[in-house]
Amino acid sequence: MTRTFSPLSSDSATPEAAAPGTPRPDPADLQVSVRPTPQGRFGRFGGQYVPETLMPALAELEQAAAEAWADPAFTSRLDHLLRTYVGRPTPLYEAERLTAHYARPEGGPRLWLKREDLNHTGAHKINNALGQALLALRMGKKRVIAETGAGQHGVATATVCARFGLECVVYMGAEDMRRQALNVFRMRLLGATVQPVTAGTATLKDATSEAIRDWVTNVESTHYILGSVAGPHPYPMLVRDFHAVIGQEARRQCLEAFGRLPDVLLACVGGGSNAMGLFHPFVEDTGVRLIGVEAAGEGVATGRHAATITEGRIGVLHGAMSLLLQDGEGQVQEAHSISAGLDYPGVGPEHSYLRDVGRAEYAAVTDDEALTALRLVCELEGIIPALETAHAFAWLEQLCPTLAPGTEVVVNLSGRGDKDVNTVADRLGDQLSG
Amino acid sequence: MSATPSSNVAAGGTTAIQARFSKLQAQGRCALMPFLMAGDPDLATTAATLLALQEAGADLIELGIPYSDPLADGPVIQAAASRALAAGTTPGKVLAMLTGLRGQLTTPLVLFTYSNPLLNRGMDTFCREAAAAGAAGLVVPDLPLEEAERLSPIAAAVGLDLVLLVAPTTPSERMARIAAASRGFTYLVSVTGVTGVRVAMESRVGGLVQQLKAMGPTPVAVGFGISGPEQARQVRDWGADGAIVGSALVKVMAAAASSEAPVTAAVAAAAGTYLAGLRQALDS
Numbered sequence: 001m002t003r004t005f006s007p008l009s010s011d012s013a014t015p016e017a018a019a020p021g022t023p024r025p026d027p028a029d030l031q032v033s034v035r036p037t038p039q040g041r042f043g044r045f046g047g048q049y050v051p052e053t054l055m056p057a058l059a060e061l062e063q064a065a066a067e068a069w070a071d072p073a074f075t076s077r078l079d080h081l082l083r084t085y086v087g088r089p090t091p092l093y094e095a096e097r098l099t100a101h102y103a104r105p106e107g108g109p110r111l112w113l114k115r116e117d118l119n120h121t122g123a124h125k126i127n128n129a130l131g132q133a134l135l136a137l138r139m140g141k142k143r144v145i146a147e148t149g150a151g152q153h154g155v156a157t158a159t160v161c162a163r164f165g166l167e168c169v170v171y172m173g174a175e176d177m178r179r180q181a182l183n184v185f186r187m188r189l190l191g192a193t194v195q196p197v198t199a200g201t202a203t204l205k206d207a208t209s210e211a212i213r214d215w216v217t218n219v220e221s222t223h224y225i226l227g228s229v230a231g232p233h234p235y236p237m238l239v240r241d242f243h244a245v246i247g248q249e250a251r252r253q254c255l256e257a258f259g260r261l262p263d264v265l266l267a268c269v270g271g272g273s274n275a276m277g278l279f280h281p282f283v284e285d286t287g288v289r290l291i292g293v294e295a296a297g298e299g300v301a302t303g304r305h306a307a308t309i310t311e312g313r314i315g316v317l318h319g320a321m322s323l324l325l326q327d328g329e330g331q332v333q334e335a336h337s338i339s340a341g342l343d344y345p346g347v348g349p350e351h352s353y354l355r356d357v358g359r360a361e362y363a364a365v366t367d368d369e370a371l372t373a374l375r376l377v378c379e380l381e382g383i384i385p386a387l388e389t390a391h392a393f394a395w396l397e398q399l400c401p402t403l404a405p406g407t408e409v410v411v412n413l414s415g416r417g418d419k420d421v422n423t424v425a426d427r428l429g430d431q432l433s434g
Numbered sequence: 435m436s437a438t439p440s441s442n443v444a445a446g447g448t449t450a451i452q453a454r455f456s457k458l459q460a461q462g463r464c465a466l467m468p469f470l471m472a473g474d475p476d477l478a479t480t481a482a483t484l485l486a487l488q489e490a491g492a493d494l495i496e497l498g499i500p501y502s503d504p505l506a507d508g509p510v511i512q513a514a515a516s517r518a519l520a521a522g523t524t525p526g527k528v529l530a531m532l533t534g535l536r537g538q539l540t541t542p543l544v545l546f547t548y549s550n551p552l553l554n555r556g557m558d559t560f561c562r563e564a565a566a567a568g569a570a571g572l573v574v575p576d577l578p579l580e581e582a583e584r585l586s587p588i589a590a591a592v593g594l595d596l597v598l599l600v601a602p603t604t605p606s607e608r609m610a611r612i613a614a615a616s617r618g619f620t621y622l623v624s625v626t627g628v629t630g631v632r633v634a635m636e637s638r639v640g641g642l643v644q645q646l647k648a649m650g651p652t653p654v655a656v657g658f659g660i661s662g663p664e665q666a667r668q669v670r671d672w673g674a675d676g677a678i679v680g681s682a683l684v685k686v687m688a689a690a691a692s693s694e695a696p697v698t699a700a701v702a703a704a705a706g707t708y709l710a711g712l713r714q715a716l717d718s
Contacts, residue, residue: 039580049549049576051506053601053626055608199512200502212505217627219603316549316576317503329524330554331502 029357030284035350040233043356045349048232050212050319057219062234064139069241074138078131082245085163086126090115090246092253092410097380102396107405111396112262113383113413114250116274121156123386123415124246124274129156129225131242133164136223143167143222147211149176149204149270150341150388151183152415153227158192168192171211173203176340183419201334204344208318228271229348232319236276236348243277250410251281258408264289266399267412268391269362270306270342272351274414283359292351293395295337296364306335307364308347309355317346323355338367338423339387341415365394371427373397374417386415387423450542450570451595451618454493455653455675464670465493466716467655468709469546469680471514472497473523475691477531479698483687486706488541491713496573496657496678497532499525499547506575508630510681514688525551525560532567544571544597544618549581561589571595571618579612590617597621600646602638610649619653619676620646624660624669631681632659640672647673663715670716677716683708 028034029043036042048058068074082088095111102108116124129146136144144166148154154170161168170187174196177184187194200206208231215224229236229243247265254262265282267275269292282288297305305311308323315324317332325333325345335345354360365373370387373394377385385393392411403409417424425432448456458465468487472480480497487495500518504511525547532543545564552560552574564572572594577585582598589596595618600609603626613620624639625632639656646654655676656669666677683705690704691697 047581048578049581050578051575051601051623052578052599052612053603053623055578055601056603056605200516205503209503209505213508213628216506219626314553316553318505319576324550326550326554328554329526330551331519332550 025286025357025359027284030286030359035283035353036233036237042236042349042353044314045320045322045352046233046236047321048319049316049321050232051216053216054219054232057215058232058234060139061135061238064135065234065238068135068138074134078134081130082127086120086130087118088245089249090118092250092257094257095381098377101376101380102400104401109264109400109403109407109409112257112408112410114246114278114410116246116412116414117383117385117389117416121152121159122418123152123156124243124277125153125156125227126159127245127277128227128239128242128273129153129160132223132225132238133160133166136166136225137164139223141221141223143169143218144225145169145171145211145214145222146225146227147171147204147207148227149173149207149343150339150386151176151180151187151419152341154192154194155183155186155190157225157227158187158190161192162190169195169214171195171197171207171214173201173207174198175202176204176207179340179423180419203335204340205332205335212318228273229276229350230271230318230320230322230346236320236350239273240276240280240350243273244280246274246277246412247279247281250278254408254410261285261288262408262410264291264399264403264407264409265412266291266293266392266395266409268293268342268388268414269309269347269351270295270344270388271346272348274412276348276350278410278412279354279360283354286359290354290360291395291399292360292362293391294362294364295339295342295370295391296366297336297338299366300364304336305364306337306342306344308345309351309362310364312347320349322347322349323352338370338427339391341386341388342391363395363398365391369394369397371424374424375428383413384417385413386417387420389414449593449595449618451494451544454542455619458493459653459675464674464716465655465676466491466666466709466713467494467496467676467678468492468683469496469498469678470687470705471500471511471518471684472528472531473500473518473521474514474684474687475517475697476521477523477527479691479701481531481535482698482702483705484535484539486702487709488539490706490709492541492709494542494544494676496544496546496680497528499528499545499551501548501551504548506628508628508681510631510684511629514684525555529563529567532569536568539568542570543568544573545569546573546575549574549576557585557588561592561594565592565594569594571597573597573599573621575599579608579615582615586615586617599623600642602626602636602642606645609646613646613649613652616652619655621678622646622654622656622674623658624656625658627658629658629681631661631685635659635665635668639669643672643674663712666712667715679712
C-alpha cells in the first residue's frame with residue numbers, strides 16, 4: 001500500500017519525554033503498515049460497516065488514492081496548489097506571551113503554535129478537501145457531496161469544488177446551520193447547495209448519515225469528500241494522509257527552530273482529523289507525547305458532552321468500528337459541545353487504536369474551560385482561535401504545571417474563530433461590555 | 435458455545451427458511467416477504483400484525499429492530515424506527531414479544547438489524563437469544579461480506595441463517611462470493627439507493643436476478659423499492675424466488691395508526707388487507 005511520507009526516523013528525539021505511568025507501546029503496533037492493515041483495521045477498530053452498494057466505490061477510492069500517491073504528476077500538482085492556493089507551509093509560531101503566562105519561577109514549557117488557521121478558508125480542513133477533489137477529478141466524478149458540522153469542512157469542500165468546477169452538495173444539521181449561519185452563507189456564495197438535515201439530533205451525526213445515504217443513491221456519479229479521519233476504510237487513512245502535511249511541516253520547522261523534535265503535541269479531537277494530521281509523522285517517535293483533547297461539554301458527569309474516547313464504548317458508527325457514545329442498547333447518543341465541530345458521538349478509529357496501544361493520551365475539557373482559554377489566547381497572542389481549537393489550549397492549564405522547564409510543546413491551532421464570534425458573544429457578551 | 439439444535443433447523447439439517455423456499459420452488463411460486471418495524475407504533479401492534487400477515491399469506495416475514503442511525507433506510511423506515519424508539523422499543527423487548535408468539539407464529543421470521551445493536555448485545559448472545567425467540571434468519575444491512583465472516587458461523591451454530599446482500603453495483607466476481615456465503619437466501623437490493631417506494635423498478639434488476647440464480651442454488655429475493663402488486667409480479671416474472679415489500683407496507687400501517695382507533699386492530703387489519711392484495715397479484 002502506498003504511503004504519503006517517509007518518517008525521518010534518523011532524527012534524534014528526546015526519549016525521556018514519555019508521560020509518567022504511560023505504558024510503553026510495542027513498536028510493532030506503531031508501524032504504518034498496521035495503521036491500518038490491508039483490511040482497513042487499526043487493531044480492533046476500523047473496517048467497513050457499510051451497505052454493500054458502497055463496497056465497490058470504497059475499493060475504487062482506495063485504488064485511486066494508491067495510484068495517485070505513486071503518480072508524480074498528482075503529488076506535484078497537490079504540492080503546488082497547497083503552496084499557491086492554500087498558502088502552505090503554515091508558520092510554526094512561538095507563542096511568547098502564552099509561554100510567559102505558564103512560566104514558573106524555575107521556568108516552564110515553551111509553547112509553539114502550528115498556524116493552520118492561516119490556511120485559505122481559515123482551518124486545516126482544506127488540506128483534505130483539496131486532495132480529495134483532485135482524486136474526484138482523477139476518478140471522473142463530477143458531483144461531490146460532503147457533511148459538515150461547524151461548517152469549516154463544508155466551506156473547504158465548497159471552495160475546492162468552485163475551484164475545479166465540480167457540483168457540490170453539503171449536508172448540514174439544521175441546528176448547526178443556525179449556530180454557524182456565516183459558514184452557511186459562505187458555502188452558498190461559493191456555489192454549493194447546503195442541504196438541511198432535520199432527522200435525529202439535526203447535527204453532524206445526522207448530516208453524515210444523510211451524506212452516506214446520498215452516496216448510496218448516487219455512487220456511480222458522485223464522490224463523497226468525508227471530512228474527518230472517520231468513516232469506512234479507506235477514509236481514515238486517506239484523510240489522515242492528506243492532513244499529514246501538518247505534521248511533516250511541523251517536524252521540519254521544529255528541527256529548524258530548536259534543533260530537535262518537540263516533546264509534546266497537543267490538538268483538539270472531534271472526529272480527530274487535525275490531531276491525526278499533526279500526530280501521524282511522529283507516531284513512531286515514542287519520545288514525542290501525543291495528547292488529544294475532547295469536548296466535555298457541560299461536564300462529563302452531566303452526560304451532556306462529546307468526550308467519546310474518555311467515556312465511549314466500542315461500537316460501529318458511519319462505517320467504522322471505534323469508540324462511541326451509546327446507550328445500553330447500542331443506540332447512538334446525542335453529543336453536546338459548545339463547538340459544533342466537536343459535537344460528534346464518534347471518533348476516528350486510529351485515535352481509539354493509539355489510545356488502546358498506549359501511544360496517545362486523551363483528555364477532555366468543558367465548554368467553560370474552552371471559552372476561558374479562547375479569551376486568554378485572544379488577549380495574550382492577538383489570535384482568535386476556533387472554539388474547537390480552544391479546547392486544546394484549555395488543556396494547557398492542566399498540562400503546563402506538570403512539564404519540566406524547556407519542554408517544547410506544539411499546539412495545533414487548527415482553525416480561526418471568526419465563525420464562532422456570535423456563539424462566544426452569546427456566552428461572554430456581558431463580561432465584555434464596556 | 436453450545437450448538438444446541440434449534441427448532442429452526444428441520445430434520446435433515448435444512449433451516450426453516452431453506453425448507454420454505456424449497457416448498458415454494460416445488461410449487462413454482464414466488465415467496466412474498468413483508469417487512470415491518472418492530473415497535474411501530476408499539477410491540478402489541480407488531481405482534482398482532484405479524485399474525486395478520488401470516489394469515490394473509492406471507493411466506494416469510496422480515497422484522498426490523500429499530501436503530502438510531504439507519505444508514506440504508508429511506509425516510510419511511512427511518513420515521514418508523516424513530517417512532518419505535520420513542521415508544522421505548524429495545525432488542526430485548528422485541529425478542530420477548532417474539533417469544534410470546536411461539537407456537538402461533540409459524541412463518542419463518544428474518545430479523546433485520548444494524549451492526550451496532552447486534553454487536554452491543556454480543557454476537558453470541560444476540561444470535562442465541564434470537565434463535566430461542568424463534569427467529570430463523572438475520573439480515574444486517576451494514577455488514578458486507580468481509581465483516582460478515584465472523585458472524586455467519588456464530589449464527590449458523592444456533593440455526594440462524596445470515597442472509598447477505600448483493601447490490602446493482604456489486605461486480606460479478608464479488609457477487610459469486612456473496613451468493614456462495616449467503617445462507618437461506620441472497621437479498622438482491624434492486625436499486626442503488628436506500629429503502630423506499632419507487633415508481634418503477636430498474637430494468638437491470640432482471641439481469642441481476644438471472645446472473646445470481648446462475649451462480650448457485652441459493653434462492654434470490656428482491657427488495658428495496660417494490661411499491662405494489664405490479665412490481666411484485668415483475669420481480670416474480672424476472673425469476674426471483676421472493677419479493678420483499680417494506681416501505682409500502684410501513685406506510686399503510688402508519689396511515690392506519692394515525693387515522694383509526696383502536697390502533698392495534700386497525701393497523702393489523704390494514705396490513706393484512708394490503709398483503710392479501712399482493713398475495714393475489716403474485717398468485718395470479
